[in-house]
Structure formats: structure tokens, C-alpha cells
Amino acid sequence: MNVKALVIFLVLPLTALAQGYAGLGGDATGFERPRPGYQFQFPRDHGAHPQFRIEWWYLTANLTGADGRDYGVQWTLFRSALKPSDQAGWQSPQIWMGHAALTTPDRHFFAERLSRGGTGQAGVTAQPFEAWIDEWHMRGADTDALTLAASAENFAYRLNLTATGPLVFHGDRGYSVKSADGQASYYYSQPAYSVQGVLSLPQGDVAVTGQGWLDREWSSQPLAADQSGWDWFSLSLEDGDKLMAFRLRGARGDFTSATWIEPDGQSTALNDGAVSFTPLQTASVATRDIPVRWRVEIPDRALDIEVQALMPDAWMGTRFEYWEGPVTVTGSHAGRGYLEMTGY
Numbered sequence: 001m002n003v004k005a006l007v008i009f010l011v012l013p014l015t016a017l018a019q020g021y022a023g024l025g026g027d028a029t030g031f032e033r034p035r036p037g038y039q040f041q042f043p044r045d046h047g048a049h050p051q052f053r054i055e056w057w058y059l060t061a062n063l064t065g066a067d068g069r070d071y072g073v074q075w076t077l078f079r080s081a082l083k084p085s086d087q088a089g090w091q092s093p094q095i096w097m098g099h100a101a102l103t104t105p106d107r108h109f110f111a112e113r114l115s116r117g118g119t120g121q122a123g124v125t126a127q128p129f130e131a132w133i134d135e136w137h138m139r140g141a142d143t144d145a146l147t148l149a150a151s152a153e154n155f156a157y158r159l160n161l162t163a164t165g166p167l168v169f170h171g172d173r174g175y176s177v178k179s180a181d182g183q184a185s186y187y188y189s190q191p192a193y194s195v196q197g198v199l200s201l202p203q204g205d206v207a208v209t210g211q212g213w214l215d216r217e218w219s220s221q222p223l224a225a226d227q228s229g230w231d232w233f234s235l236s237l238e239d240g241d242k243l244m245a246f247r248l249r250g251a252r253g254d255f256t257s258a259t260w261i262e263p264d265g266q267s268t269a270l271n272d273g274a275v276s277f278t279p280l281q282t283a284s285v286a287t288r289d290i291p292v293r294w295r296v297e298i299p300d301r302a303l304d305i306e307v308q309a310l311m312p313d314a315w316m317g318t319r320f321e322y323w324e325g326p327v328t329v330t331g332s333h334a335g336r337g338y339l340e341m342t343g344y
Contacts (some may be wrong), residue, residue, distance in 0.1 A: 050086040137149055
């Protein structure tokens with residue numbers, strides 16, 4: 001959820017910025033709200049939705065190098081609107097933020113880019129598909145085959161991604177509820193990319209292969225007023241199943257949701273309470289106590305796993321700080337994936 005994520009938001013009005021992630025539960029007067037029964041249309045919905053306040057294109061990848069080491073890559077473009085419209089030039093109310101990260105077993109690299117909309121410096125086109133900010137890009141004729149690139153002072157990557165399964169729609173056919181009060185987003189994923197490419201690190205280039213996961217989400221008020229952050233998991237299991245699961249933390253308790261994805265891409269929504277999350281170990285990261293090992297249980301799926309951070313210090317010290325990094329899975333199922341934690 002990434003978000004993706006989200007986060008982002010970094011570009012909400014100053015009053016919301018002062019609240020951090022809690023600002024995502026703030027007033028969204030004038031913006032459109034997600035509603036049940038939305039009919040997704042592609043390629044249109046791969047593009048931007050400026051009538052909504054918050055949106056992101058969120059790609060993570062679990063990779064293995066020719067050197068035998070595990071790596072993780074994140075590439076995210078966030079859009080946040082100051083008002084529900086768009087126009088060319090510096091008067092555009094759309095603000096864009098890009099995050100790129102590369103995680104090794106012993107280092108975490110990250111970078112951030114910011115742009116005002118309307119100038120061509122950042123944006124998204126639906127057909128052919130391209131999401132970009134400066135020279136960072138994710139592009140292809142469509143989202144089935146993409147090139148992904150980002151670079152910073154001490155790292156870079158260029159990857160090729162090929163979809164091997166269908167899009168997956170979370171919640172009720174893409175209408176993803178986030179609280180007991182009914183806050184929601186439109187949310188779909190491409191969780192089945194085959195990835196190959198090259199990472200550039202201080203010690204040199206490394207050829208890599210692996211799996212990628214793209215999250216697409218947009219909303220105008222994705223959190224309830226009392227919710228302050230989330231823990232989001234995207235896991236690819238060795239038996240071919242996949243799991244997207246999150247808990248949103250609030251003063252009235254946790255709200256959970258998940259999607260179980262079969263090897264052929266068929267999915268089942270798991271409603272609030274179907275999955276449990278138990279932090280097992282914390283680490284001191286950026287002066288915070290961050291859970292870096294979790295127990296995740298879904299009794300109806302005979303799932304009882306431990307999720308362990310590959311690199312505990314995978315902190316995104318960006319304008320809206322959060323933890324994001326690759327994880328390994330052991331227990332009733334084995335695999336790997338990504339974990340995002342906000343609001344700590």
C-alpha cells in the first residue's frame with residue numbers, strides 16, 4: 001500500500017503535513033471518493049486520476065545477484081493534489097514525489113525527487129504507459145512489459161519486467177476498505193513480474209534476476225481520523241501462492257485486510273480479522289523501535305509464518321519517513337517479499 005505507501009503525501013496542505021501520516025485521514029472536501037462497484041478500464045486506469053487527492057505507482061522487487069546475494073529494489077511515484085483539478089504550468093495543483101531504494105544484506109540506499117505538476121518534469125501517461133520524475137522512469141507499451149530505471153549518487157538500477165500473470169483486484173473487485181468507518185481506496189496490483197537487469201553499487205555492477213510486484217492505488221481520504229500508520233506485506237511464496245496483507249493501527253484498535261492469490265492469479269479477499277500480525281523482534285532504527293521480525297497467521301489458509309527483514313536498517317529518511325525493505329518468509333510456508341511500515 002503501499003504505501004503502498006503512501007504516504008506521501010507529502011504534499012498535502014501544510015496543516016495536513018504537520019500531522020504526518022495522520023493527515024491522510026483529514027478532510028477531503030471537493031475531491032472524489034472511492035465507491036463500491038467501480039468499473040476499472042484499461043489502459044485508462046493505469047494513468048493518473050487528478051480528481052482524487054492521493055495516488056501512487058509502487059514497484060518492489062526481490063532479486064538475487066550473480067554473486068549469490070539477495071537484494072531488494074523499490075521504485076515509487078506519488079501524486080498528491082492540493083485541489084481536484086489540473087492545468088499546465090506552475091499553477092498546477094498536482095505535486096509529484098519519487099522514491100527509489102536499493103537494499104543489500106548490509107546496506108540500504110535511498111533517494112527522493114520532488115516536482116510540481118504541469119511542467120513536464122514528472123507525470124504519468126496511460127498509453128503507451130510511462131511514469132516518470134526527472135530521468136527516473138517506469139515505461140512500456142503497456143504494463144505487461146516494463147523497463148524501470150533510477151539513479152542516485154551511490155546507487156542505480158535498470159531492470160526489465162515481464163508480467164507472468166493477470167492483474168489482481170483487492171477488496172471488493174478493487175474497492176479496498178481501510179477502516180470500520182468506511183474509508184477506502186481503489187487498489188489493484190500486478191504481483192507477478194519476472195525481473196532481470198543490473199544493479200550499480202559502490203563496489204560495481206551486479207546482474208540480477210527475481211520477482212517484482214506493482215501496486216496501484218488512489219483515494220482522497222484513505223485513513224480514518226484516528227489511524228496513524230500501517231504495516232503492509234507483499235509476499236511471494238515458494239508454492240506459487242502470494243499474499244497481500246496489511247493492518248492499519250488506530251486508537252480504536254487495528255483494522256486488517258488481505259488478499260490471497262493463487263498461482264494462476266485467482267484471488268480471494270480476506271476481511272478484517274482474518275489475518276493476525278504479531279511483532280516478534282524490534283530494532284532501533286532512526287531512534288525508533290521498529291518491528292523487524294513478525295509472525296503472520298491466517299488459520300483458514302493454514303498459514304503460520306515468520307517474516308524477517310533482510311536488512312533491519314532499511315529506513316527511508318525522506319520527507320515522510322518510513323521503513324521499507326525486502327523480507328524472507330519461513331514457517332508453514334517459505335518465500336520472500338516486501339514489508340512497509342509507517343507511522344512509527
